[in-house]
Each structure stands twice: as C-alpha cells, then as structure tokens.
Amino acid sequence: MKLLVTGGAGFIGSAVVRRAIAQGHEVVNLDALTYAACLDNVASVAGHPAYAFEHADIRDRAALDRVFSTHCPDAVMHLAAESHVDRSIDGPGTFIDTNVMGTFHLLEATRAYWTAAGKSDAFRFHHISTDEVFGSLGPEGQFTEQSPYDPRSPYSASKAGSDHLVRAWHETYGMPVVLTNCSNNYGPYHFPEKLIPVVILNALAGKPLPIYGDGSNVRDWLYVEDHAEALLLVITRGAVGRSYNIGGENERTNLQLVQTLCAILDRKRPLPKGTYADLIQFVTDRPGHDARYAIDPARIRNELGWRPSVTVEEGLEKTVDWYLANETWWRALQDRQGVGQRLGVTA
Structure with missing residues (x-):
C-alpha cells in the first residue's frame, strides 16, 4: 500500500513513517x-527506495493537488496538526487555520483525486485525532466512541472541528474514511516542550521540574510505537466510517508520572547528592486544565486484536534511555521558538 502521511516529520507521524x-x-x-x-x-528511512518526502503545507491546495497527481497514493493518513494546548491558548488562530482549514483543504484535494480515480472502495482517508475532543472526565468512567464531544481548549476544539469535517465528507460525499482518537503519547523523538521530555531534560540540566496545579490531573499514557502499530492496523483493517479509540490503559496522575521519571533517572544518571524528585516544583495551573482523560479501547481490541505492548513504567524506561542516548537530537531543538518557556498563561 502507498501511504500519503501528512505531518510525517513530527512526533507521532514519524513513528508511523518508520513503522510503515x-x-x-x-x-x-x-x-x-x-x-x-x-x-x-x-x-533512518530517508534513503529507502519506498520513501519520498514532499515539503508542502496542507493549507496549500495547489501543492496538495500536485502531490496527489505525482504519487497516486492508496490511502491518506492525516496527522499534520498544531497540537500543543499551551500554544493554542496563546495563539488560537493558528490552530483553527491548520487543524480546521488545513483538514478541509486536504479533504477536498483527496475527494478530487479519489473521484477522478473512479471512487475506489479500497481507498482510505484516516484522520488521526485526540481524546481531548471528549472533554474532561470525573473520577470514574472512560471515553468510548459514543462519548459526546465537549472540547475545552482551542486545541481540542480545533481537533473536534476537523473530526466533524471528516465524518461529514464521509456522509455527504461517500469518501471512505476511518477515524482514531488517542490518549497522550510519549516516547522517542517527542518534541521537547511536552511534559515528559521537559521533565527529563530539565532534570538532566538541574532545573526545576514544573507540574501544573497540584499534579492531580490524570492522563492515559500511550507509547508512541504502540500507537503507530495501531494506526497502521486501522488503515489496513478498520471498517469504513468507523472510529476507534486508542488508549494505553495506563492512567497516572501527572505527579505520579513525574515521580516515576525521577526514580528512573535516579538509577540511570544519579545525582551527586539528593534525588531528582527534589527538583519538583508546582506552578500555576493551565487555564481550563481538564481533570482526567481515560480511554476504553475495547473496540480496537475486540475488532482488530490490538492492545498496548508496554506498561507506562516500561515505556518510560525506554524513553529515558532514548533521551540519554540522543543528546545531539534534543539539543538541536532547544533553541526553537517557545521551547523552554512557560506558554499558555495569557488567558
């Protein structure tokens, strides 16, 4: 199968590219x-004969048309998105432009290509989204594919909008689509502005480890390589028009997560004195910070036979090992705009 992967140089997208x-x-x-x-x-795959790169923006319809006519893909896996909640608080317009309008332009370019090619039933448009579109849970319960949408941030609202567009293009135009909504990802190549890489890199630098509020917010953590495997399973075997929730079955509070990372680092890169947990610092909470996310992955488990391969403790161990071994990669990204700064406090 020839896959057109949007956002394939990003964190999750690159994991999909490598595994594909x-x-x-x-x-x-x-x-x-x-x-x-x-x-x-x-x-690692850039020189592979089955790999091609196109430097293009999903908001550029002419570029999209050229890519489709040049490469004639069998399926689209749409991962390109603005994804950092804190940045969406400071600059929501970029999120609406990329996540909503970009998805619209990609859908229209895909529809034109699919129609011109005879509307093949074998074609797929796979939209990759987030559990954040479902809003915030209380202490009990899990998100399912039937959960109502209740986004609380500009980021999650923009992703909810793109989800609705994809479903509308399926219902209105008959485009063969599948959708997935995932829990929080982590693992190798995670851009160093998200919680787990921030904690690892701040700890190595002896800087404070910031935790929003009291650290009680709960997330379900999904190892990125497990997610990539699930996504490729959905694009090849998922039912048209169906959505699949992909979760790690690893709920932890943010404080528990950071404490686990500190304990791993204490073993692998011990401090001369004390523990990395001494660096934990509680900071002003994010505006509108959702209390809890949790996914019920029963559908993808029962229909497609997928389940996560690692616990969060095993995945964090792999992640710490990767960051310790790849300093050149993360140091090159630390000078990029906004990295290392507290964002999302302008509300």
Missing part, C-alpha cells in the same frame, strides 16, 4: 516543517 516502511508499505511524507517537525526523526 518496516512493514513494507510505500510512504510519501508530506510536511510543512513547522517548529515541531524534524527531518532527523525519519533519517
């Missing part, structure tokens, strides 16, 4: 190379 090539697929990686993208993420 390993599984024998052809991949066209379309990426605008904005601040969070890094071609080093796909350096």
Whole structure:
C-alpha cells in the first residue's frame, strides 16, 4: 500500500513513517516543517527506495493537488496538526487555520483525486485525532466512541472541528474514511516542550521540574510505537466510517508520572547528592486544565486484536534511555521558538 502521511516529520507521524516502511508499505511524507517537525526523526528511512518526502503545507491546495497527481497514493493518513494546548491558548488562530482549514483543504484535494480515480472502495482517508475532543472526565468512567464531544481548549476544539469535517465528507460525499482518537503519547523523538521530555531534560540540566496545579490531573499514557502499530492496523483493517479509540490503559496522575521519571533517572544518571524528585516544583495551573482523560479501547481490541505492548513504567524506561542516548537530537531543538518557556498563561 502507498501511504500519503501528512505531518510525517513530527512526533507521532514519524513513528508511523518508520513503522510503515518496516512493514513494507510505500510512504510519501508530506510536511510543512513547522517548529515541531524534524527531518532527523525519519533519517533512518530517508534513503529507502519506498520513501519520498514532499515539503508542502496542507493549507496549500495547489501543492496538495500536485502531490496527489505525482504519487497516486492508496490511502491518506492525516496527522499534520498544531497540537500543543499551551500554544493554542496563546495563539488560537493558528490552530483553527491548520487543524480546521488545513483538514478541509486536504479533504477536498483527496475527494478530487479519489473521484477522478473512479471512487475506489479500497481507498482510505484516516484522520488521526485526540481524546481531548471528549472533554474532561470525573473520577470514574472512560471515553468510548459514543462519548459526546465537549472540547475545552482551542486545541481540542480545533481537533473536534476537523473530526466533524471528516465524518461529514464521509456522509455527504461517500469518501471512505476511518477515524482514531488517542490518549497522550510519549516516547522517542517527542518534541521537547511536552511534559515528559521537559521533565527529563530539565532534570538532566538541574532545573526545576514544573507540574501544573497540584499534579492531580490524570492522563492515559500511550507509547508512541504502540500507537503507530495501531494506526497502521486501522488503515489496513478498520471498517469504513468507523472510529476507534486508542488508549494505553495506563492512567497516572501527572505527579505520579513525574515521580516515576525521577526514580528512573535516579538509577540511570544519579545525582551527586539528593534525588531528582527534589527538583519538583508546582506552578500555576493551565487555564481550563481538564481533570482526567481515560480511554476504553475495547473496540480496537475486540475488532482488530490490538492492545498496548508496554506498561507506562516500561515505556518510560525506554524513553529515558532514548533521551540519554540522543543528546545531539534534543539539543538541536532547544533553541526553537517557545521551547523552554512557560506558554499558555495569557488567558
């Protein structure tokens, strides 16, 4: 299968690209190379004969039409998105422009290509989204594919909008789509503005480890390589028009997560004195910070046979090992705009 992967130089997208090539697929990686993208993420496959890169923006319809006519993909995996909640608080317009309008332009370019090619039933448009579109949970319960949408941030609202567009293009135009909503990802190549890389890199630098509020917010953590495997399973075997929730079955509070990272670092890179947990610092909470996310992955488990391969403790161990071994990669990204700064406090 020839896959057109949007956002393939980003964190999750690059994991999909690497795994897709390993599984024998052809991949066209379309990426605008904005601040969070890094071609080093796909350096291991860049020379592969089944890999091609297109420097293009999903908001550029002419560029999209050219890419489709040049490469003639069998499926689209749409991962290109603005994704950092704190940045969406400071600059929501970029999120609406990329996540909503960009998805619209990609859907229209895909529809034109699919129609001209005879509307093949075998074609797929896979939209990759987030559990944040469902809002915030209380102490009990989990998100399912039937959960009502209740986004609380500009980021999650923009992703909810793109989800609705994809479903509308399926219902109105008959486009063969599948959708997935995932929990929080972590792992190798995670851009160093998200919680886990911030904690690892601040700890190594002896800087405070910031935790929003009292650290009681709960997330379900999904190892990025497990997510990539699930996404490729959905694009090849998922039912048309169906959505699948992908979760790690690893709920932890933010404080528990940071404490686990500190304990791993204490073993692998011990301080001369004290523990990394001494660096934990509680900071002013994010505006509108959702209390809890949790996913019920029963559908993808029962229908497609997928489940996560690692616990969060095992995945964090792998992640810390990767950051310790890849200092050149993360140091090159630390000078990018906004990295290392507290964002999302202008509300």
